[in-house]
Amino acid sequence: MPELDDGVQLSVDNLHMSFGGVAALRGVSIQVRQGEIFSIIGPNGAGKTVLLNCISGLYRPQRGKILFEGKDITHLRPYQRARLGLSRSFQKIELFRGMTVLDNIRLGRHIHMRAGLLDGGIYLGGAAREEIQNRDFIEREIVDLLEIAHIRNKVVGMLPYGLQKRVELARALALQPKILLLDEPMAGLNLEEVEDMARFILDANEDKKWLVTGVLVEHDMGVVMDISHHVAVLNFGEKIAEGAPEEIQRDERVHEAYLGEKEELYVTRR
Amino acid sequence: MSVMRLPSGVYHETYVQDHAWWQTRFVWVRMLILFLLLFVGIPGLGNLYIVSVANIVGYTILSALGVQLLIGFAGQVTLGHAAFIAVGAYTSAIAMLQFNIPYPVSLILAALFAGVWSVLFGLPSARVKGFYLIMTTMAAQFITVDFVIAQYVSRIGGRGHYFSLPPGTISVGPWVIDSELSTYYLMLILVIGSILFMGNLLRTRIGRAWIAIRDNDIAAEVLGVNIVRYKLLAYFVAGVLAGLAGAFWITSLYFVSPEHFQWSWSLWLVGVILIGGVGSIYGVIYGAMFMTLVPEALKALLFLLTQSPELVALFPFIPQLLDKFLFVKEATFGLAIVLFLLYEPKGLAYRWWQIKNYIHLWPFSY
Numbered sequence: 001m002p003e004l005d006d007g008v009q010l011s012v013d014n015l016h017m018s019f020g021g022v023a024a025l026r027g028v029s030i031q032v033r034q035g036e037i038f039s040i041i042g043p044n045g046a047g048k049t050v051l052l053n054c055i056s057g058l059y060r061p062q063r064g065k066i067l068f069e070g071k072d073i074t075h076l077r078p079y080q081r082a083r084l085g086l087s088r089s090f091q092k093i094e095l096f097r098g099m100t101v102l103d104n105i106r107l108g109r110h111i112h113m114r115a116g117l118l119d120g121g122i123y124l125g126g127a128a129r130e131e132i133q134n135r136d137f138i139e140r141e142i143v144d145l146l147e148i149a150h151i152r153n154k155v156v157g158m159l160p161y162g163l164q165k166r167v168e169l170a171r172a173l174a175l176q177p178k179i180l181l182l183d184e185p186m187a188g189l190n191l192e193e194v195e196d197m198a199r200f201i202l203d204a205n206e207d208k209k210w211l212v213t214g215v216l217v218e219h220d221m222g223v224v225m226d227i228s229h230h231v232a233v234l235n236f237g238e239k240i241a242e243g244a245p246e247e248i249q250r251d252e253r254v255h256e257a258y259l260g261e262k263e264e265l266y267v268t269r270r
Numbered sequence: 271m272s273v274m275r276l277p278s279g280v281y282h283e284t285y286v287q288d289h290a291w292w293q294t295r296f297v298w299v300r301m302l303i304l305f306l307l308l309f310v311g312i313p314g315l316g317n318l319y320i321v322s323v324a325n326i327v328g329y330t331i332l333s334a335l336g337v338q339l340l341i342g343f344a345g346q347v348t349l350g351h352a353a354f355i356a357v358g359a360y361t362s363a364i365a366m367l368q369f370n371i372p373y374p375v376s377l378i379l380a381a382l383f384a385g386v387w388s389v390l391f392g393l394p395s396a397r398v399k400g401f402y403l404i405m406t407t408m409a410a411q412f413i414t415v416d417f418v419i420a421q422y423v424s425r426i427g428g429r430g431h432y433f434s435l436p437p438g439t440i441s442v443g444p445w446v447i448d449s450e451l452s453t454y455y456l457m458l459i460l461v462i463g464s465i466l467f468m469g470n471l472l473r474t475r476i477g478r479a480w481i482a483i484r485d486n487d488i489a490a491e492v493l494g495v496n497i498v499r500y501k502l503l504a505y506f507v508a509g510v511l512a513g514l515a516g517a518f519w520i521t522s523l524y525f526v527s528p529e530h531f532q533w534s535w536s537l538w539l540v541g542v543i544l545i546g547g548v549g550s551i552y553g554v555i556y557g558a559m560f561m562t563l564v565p566e567a568l569k570a571l572l573f574l575l576t577q578s579p580e581l582v583a584l585f586p587f588i589p590q591l592l593d594k595f596l597f598v599k600e601a602t603f604g605l606a607i608v609l610f611l612l613y614e615p616k617g618l619a620y621r622w623w624q625i626k627n628y629i630h631l632w633p634f635s636y
Contacts, residue, residue, distance in 0.1 A: 056492055082494035094489040096482055107482050111494035113475040117507070120474035121467040127474050128289070135285045175494065 009034040009213055010055070010179055015064035017050055017237075024050040025061065026237040032179070032230075037205055037214040039224045041248075042234035043257060048217040049091060051234070052183050055215070056088045057081045068179075083111050087177030089168045091184045091217075097157035101167050102135075104156055105142060108174025109134045138174060141209065146170045146200055162193040169197070173204060179213045180204065186220040198223050225249065233257065291469070308458055313451055321450045323566055325522055328457035330558035332515035333535075334542040335464055335551075336508035341540065342549040343472065344504035345484030346395050347404050349536050350411035353391075354509045356531035357414060358384040358516025360423055363433045363526045366440070368426065373440050373447070380517035381510040387414070388509025389502050396498045411533050420528040432525040440521050453522045460518050464511055469551055471507070480504050484549075534600075541603055545610045547617025556618035564606070565599045572598070 010032040017025040024047045032038045040048045053059040055066060057078035066074045073081055087108075096104055113134060115127040143149050146166055151159060156167060165185060172180055185201065186194045204210045218224050224231060225245040233241040233248060235257040241248055248254055277296075282288045292298050312324055333355055340348045358380040365376035391410035395403055424431055437448040447456055471477040479500045482490035491497050520526055538561070546557020572592045575581050582588055591598055614621060628635045 058488065058492070077496075078491045079494045079496045082492060088492055090489070094486055094492075096485040096489065098485060099481065103478065107478050107490070107493055107495075110475060110479060115474045115476070117471070117476060117503070120476050121471045123470035123474065127470070128286075131289055131474065132285045135289070171493070 007033040007035075009069055010215070011065075011067040012051070012055065013065040013067065015051065015054055015061045015066070017047075017054060017059060017061045017064075023237050025054070025064075027064075028234065028237070028239050030232050030239065030242070032213060032215055034213055035205070035211055036229035037201070037216060037227055039216040039218055039228035039231045040234060041218065041221070041224055041231060045236075046234040046257075047237040048234055049183055050237075052088065052181050052215070052217055056086055056181055082175060082177075085175075085178030086181065087172045087175040087179070088181035089165075089172045089183060089185060091187060093161075093164050093168055095156045095164060095168055095171070098155065100153050100155055101148060101159075101170075102138070102152045104167055104171050105138050105174045106134065108171040109138065111175060142170050142174055145173075145203060145207075147196075162189050165189060165193070165197065166200070169200060173210075173212070177212060179215060181215045183217050184219065185216070186218055186223055194220060194223060198227055202227055289473070309455075313454060318450050321454045322522075323562060325450065325453050325457050327558050327562045328454075328461045329515060329519050329522075330539070330542060330562055331461050331554055332457075332464060332518060333512065334539045334546075334554045334558055335468060336511035336515075337539045338543045338548075338551065338554045339468065339480075339511065340504055340508045342543055342553070343477065343484060344480040344501060346392070346501060346504060347400065348407040348508070349404050349540065350391065350407040350409070350414075350533075351508070351512055351539050352531040352533065352535040353411045353414035354384045354388045354512035355516040355519070355535070356419055356528065357387045357509075358513030359520050359526050359531065360419060360433070360516070361513065362517035363435065363520055364423070364426060367433060367435075372442075374442050377514065377517045381513040384513025384516065385506040385509035388505045388512065392502050392505025395501045395505070408533070411536055415528050415531050415533075419531075424528065432527045434525040435520060435523060437524075447521045450522070456521060457518060460514055464514060465551060465555075468507075468511075472551075476500070476503065538603065541607050543617075544607060545617060547619030550617070550619040552622065553617050553619035556622065560606075560618060561603070565595075565602060568598065568602060569595055 008031045010030075012028060012030045015025050015028045016023070028047070028051060030038070030040070030051075040051060042048050050059060054061045057073075057076060057080075061074070064074070065072060068081070068084060068086065071084070073084065073086075076084075096107065099107075113130055115130055119125075119127045139149075143152055146169060148163070148166060148170060151163060151167075156164060159167065165188075169182070169185065172182075180201075182201070185197055189197060201214055201216070204212045205214050216224070216228060225248075228245055231241075231243065231245050231248045232239055233251070233254050240253045240257060241251045243251075276282075277294065280294055282293075287293065292301055312320060333351065336354070337348060337351050340346045340351075361380040361383045362373070362376040365371040365379050366373060371379070388410075391407065394406040398406065424433075427433075438446055440447045442456070445452065447453055472481070479490065479495045480503075482493070482495055483497055483500055487497055516531075519530070523530065542557035542561050543553055544557070545560050546555070547553030569592070572588065572595070575585075575588050576592055610617065
């Protein structure tokens with residue numbers, strides 16, 4: 001196991017994950033430093049989402065370790081990881097479609113609330129005060145940051161796709177996470193929405209109040225190269241390159257993985 | 271959790287106002303009238319038949335609240351709820367008859383014990399979903415009522431098959447509950463209390479977690495909701511409500527027997543929430559009223575028909591229908607469920623919501 005150098009917040013070590021005979025991850029290791037935006041890219045089926053699911057606990061890897069702030073979280077359930085400060089969004093939006101935007105974000109506050117059965121059922125004192133405090137936090141910090149004040153009472157299922165993506169980011173941020181795992185936050189957005197989303201991610205990453213570490217799985221190379229500090233490239237379940245965005249852009253193996261070998265390229269063009 | 275629209279000119283300035291249930295003066299006045307009607311109006315009529323029907327509606331509401339919580343809010347299908355009502359009824363009866371515990375304390379004991387018993391049968395929900403869960407909840411019915419209660423619990427104290435409750439057995443302090451009217455007041459207190467409690471739960475942390483599990487359990491777990499814990503909590507609260515219902519219902523019975531808590535009652539309760547509206551507290555109230563009042567109206571209609579000799583001569587089966595009204599009632603129940611699933615799958619609560627919207631937007635309704 002490699003020595004942890006300073007500032008490493010999330011460390012994935014030699015992760016193996018296969019579904020039946022299909023090896024989705026074959027010994028992937030990454031190290032995410034505190035405060036950076038770490039992007040994971042790769043062709044379709046490279047194992048990016050599987051890696052993210054392993055980190056957030058939805059999949060259990062067969063081999064390997066996941067360390068979060070020096071603590072082994074490989075065997076923790078997803079809800080325990082959420083309490084430690086891991087939060088995520090999904091590639092296919094997984095919002096509660098029948099609820100309002102505000103209720104969706106309130107669910108993101110679940111781990112910060114305490115109201116129990118009697119307390120909540122009677123709704124005097126503690127529980128009511130807690131609801132107000134959290135509402136205040138949601139309005140001041142999240143609704144304001146993500147510019148969703150105009151839709152706060154709308155039912156999520158009725159909103160356009162771009163806004164749903166934004167609500168999902170809002171819900172993930174409501175946990176006040178230390179690490180935000182974003183699975184293709186730009187997928188299906190138009191140029192303006194992509195620019196907005198990139199700005200929100202940067203805000204959460206750089207704003208003194210948040211300083212959230214970001215782990216991004218993304219296909220939009222423009223965004224990845226612009227906002228990330230480090231990029232890892234996966235192909236067929238293996239990490240083939242890692243480094244700063246400029247190094248990745250020059251990397252031969254990455255070109256091969258994305259474009260194939262030169263002759264093949266001509267064949268497909270014809 | 272429908273979206274609230276305020277009349278123009280009414281604004282909220284604080285979160286307290288925005289979180290309130292009754293947000294406008296109009297709603298406050300309306301609720302006041304409703305409470306006056308319930309506490310003064312209905313008993314004031316002096317008609318014991320109306321009060322006894324109201325008691326059945328109240329019992330159905332209390333019983334169906336737990337079913338609504340499990341099916342409508344937590345997404346755990348249950349077909350054995352009568353078992354937990356029976357546990358409540360027997361716990362309360364045994365506490366009073368065998369141990370001379372006062373009724374209010376026995377009510378609490380019944381609620382807690384039924385809650386724990388319900389958690390026991392909720393444990394499989396950690397592993398199984400949907401159809402398989404229905405089977406395990408049906409097992410709760412048959413194990414609890416037909417086996418444990420009928421074979422063992424009924425024999426406690428050597429009373430034979432029944433626990434008889436002569437009038438005057440049940441009292442809250444100096445207030446003896448021995449008439450339809452006193453049962454009615456107890457019913458009002460329990461029903462209003464339970465509805466407020468559940469409504470409050472649903473707008474705080476625990477209720478939101480239940481709805482999250484119903485809608486999308488993977489997303490819920492990623493947000494930090496311990497799914498197994500909250501499912502069991504839903505079973506506990508549903509059991510507590512069932513226990514209250516059972517302990518309440520013995521006040522209007524002269525004896526407790528397993529026959530009061532058959533599987534058909536569990537099924538009936540699911541029908542109540544299907545017709546009233548799944549996932550809505552109003553749905554429980556509307557459903558309970560529909561399922562109680564429609565058979566009563568039908569009975570009254572049949573009775574009227576038998577009063578005219580010409581009609582009876584023309585349709586000689588009418589008096590028979592009245593004699594065997596139980597079958598008519600169940601046939602109506604079946605027909606109502608089919609019709610509702612076909613034409614009004616979201617239940618009466620949704621229809622009421624649409625009517626309200628229509629009035630709200632008038633004259634520009636669509």
